[in-house]
Amino acid sequence: MSERTLQAIKFDKVSTTLEILDQLLLPYSTSYISIKSIENAFQAIKLMQVRGAPAIAIVGAFAIVVDTNTYLKTTTEGSRKKSVEDLVKSIDYLITSRPTAVNLSNALNDIKSLITKSHKPADLVEEVIYKKIFDYSVALYEDDLSNNFKIGENGLNYIKSILKEEKFKGAFSIITICNTGSLATSGHGTALGIIRSTYESLKESKTDEDFYLDHIYPLETRPYNQGAKLTTYELDYEKIPFTLICDNMVSALVRTLNQSKAIKASSAPVKFIIVGADRVVKNGDSANKIGTFQLSVIVNHFNSIPNFNKIKFIVAAPKTTIDLNTQTGDEIVIEERPANELTTLKGPVLTENGIGEKITVGIATPGISVWNPAFDVAPHNLIDAIVTEDPKVFLKDASGQFHLTK
Numbered sequence: 001m002s003e004r005t006l007q008a009i010k011f012d013k014v015s016t017t018l019e020i021l022d023q024l025l026l027p028y029s030t031s032y033i034s035i036k037s038i039e040n041a042f043q044a045i046k047l048m049q050v051r052g053a054p055a056i057a058i059v060g061a062f063a064i065v066v067d068t069n070t071y072l073k074t075t076t077e078g079s080r081k082k083s084v085e086d087l088v089k090s091i092d093y094l095i096t097s098r099p100t101a102v103n104l105s106n107a108l109n110d111i112k113s114l115i116t117k118s119h120k121p122a123d124l125v126e127e128v129i130y131k132k133i134f135d136y137s138v139a140l141y142e143d144d145l146s147n148n149f150k151i152g153e154n155g156l157n158y159i160k161s162i163l164k165e166e167k168f169k170g171a172f173s174i175i176t177i178c179n180t181g182s183l184a185t186s187g188h189g190t191a192l193g194i195i196r197s198t199y200e201s202l203k204e205s206k207t208d209e210d211f212y213l214d215h216i217y218p219l220e221t222r223p224y225n226q227g228a229k230l231t232t233y234e235l236d237y238e239k240i241p242f243t244l245i246c247d248n249m250v251s252a253l254v255r256t257l258n259q260s261k262a263i264k265a266s267s268a269p270v271k272f273i274i275v276g277a278d279r280v281v282k283n284g285d286s287a288n289k290i291g292t293f294q295l296s297v298i299v300n301h302f303n304s305i306p307n308f309n310k311i312k313f314i315v316a317a318p319k320t321t322i323d324l325n326t327q328t329g330d331e332i333v334i335e336e337r338p339a340n341e342l343t344t345l346k347g348p349v350l351t352e353n354g355i356g357e358k359i360t361v362g363i364a365t366p367g368i369s370v371w372n373p374a375f376d377v378a379p380h381n382l383i384d385a386i387v388t389e390d391p392k393v394f395l396k397d398a399s400g401q402f403h404l405t406k
């Protein structure tokens with residue numbers, strides 16, 4: 001295996017080059033691919049070589065930078081033909097690569113308005129436009145990174161406050177779905193960022209009276225297995241103790257652990273389910289990887305049992321994922337993925353000598369009808385807290401309503 005890394009996006013400000021870690025090859029091989037144009041980015045995002053709401057927005061923005069730079073470098077002032085209208089059209093095309101995550105459309109619409117505010121549609125693309133796109137994209141990347149560390153800290157403080165309020169003592173566990181870590185963002189991550197920050201701060205009990213984070217349960221996250229392939233890769237890299245489970249093992253795991261029975265890995269009860277988001281709308285309904293909704297239902301079921309060890313359902317996302325223009329989750333467009341992502345599995349042959357060629361294996365009857373939504377929506381009434389970079393964690397008021405702000 002080539003050297004392991006958690007850096008999903010590499011943008012070189014001096015040479016104006018963009019490379020992304022090919023997430024379809026992880027965890028078996030670490031290889032970067034070069035993104036040289038808007039079309040390259042469209043394909044990489046659609047194929048999920050880069051995925052995760054913040055990461056696709058950043059790659060989309062940097063791809064416009066690279067594309068525009070190449071155009072300006074390969075044309076002279078006299079030979080330029082690309083108009084602002086042409087550029088806006090290609091940005092609109094890039095937005096369609098993945099519809100559910102709002103970060104991509106937010107960032108690319110921001111870039112469009114930056115350009116159209118100062119230039120008319122027929123104006124030619126020139127250096128001053130490039131500079132605006134460059135500055136915006138670099139700030140998007142840097143802000144995402146610093147916001148993720150704040151999300152981590154704010155999530156940790158929320159977790160501590162809940163455990164103190166409950167007078168909880170001893171070891172606890174966390175369940176998470178999909179991949180929301182460094183690979184899905186500019187670094188550190190959102191839900192996985194909270195897990196990182198919490199483990200860093202609460203990895204061991206300082207006194208018998210303390211609580212500490214003992215174990216993480218990442219879900220496999222069918223059908224694309226972002227949890228099995230990517231979250232386990234990140235947790236293993238960081239040496240955070242974890243045990244992989246399938247998506248359909250959550251209820252059994254929670255019932256076992258929270259009734260003080262042990263499994264081989266740990267006996268620490270599950271106190272938090274922490275998920276990322278692709279779009280958090282005005283009332284707090286949150287779209288995230290398919291399977292997230294059922295997690296919120298499971299939490300609700302267990303929390304309704306008297307004397308059961310209570311669980312909090314937390315959504316972690318930067319404010320760039322909040323969409324105040326959409327009122328409820330019913331209005332969110334859910335991306336549907338191709339049938340073969342459910343009926344086949346792709347991966348390398350694992351041989352005694354290491355990793356062999358990549359193959360596709362069938363796991364369902366060929367040609368059958370398949371429904372393959374990439375996301376679902378956890379309703380706000382089943383969400384306890386929405387953690388952003390803002391130190392004030394969003395909680396519901398007495399009537400069960402969130403009041404989200406940008």
Ligand SMILES: CSC[C@@H](O)[C@@H](O)C(=O)COP(=O)(O)O
Nearest residue numbers: 051052053178180184276277289
């Ligand atoms: C910080 S990433 C938040 C979400 O984008 C993440 O949880 C998720 O659902 C990613 O889905 P994916 O289909 O892998 O792009």
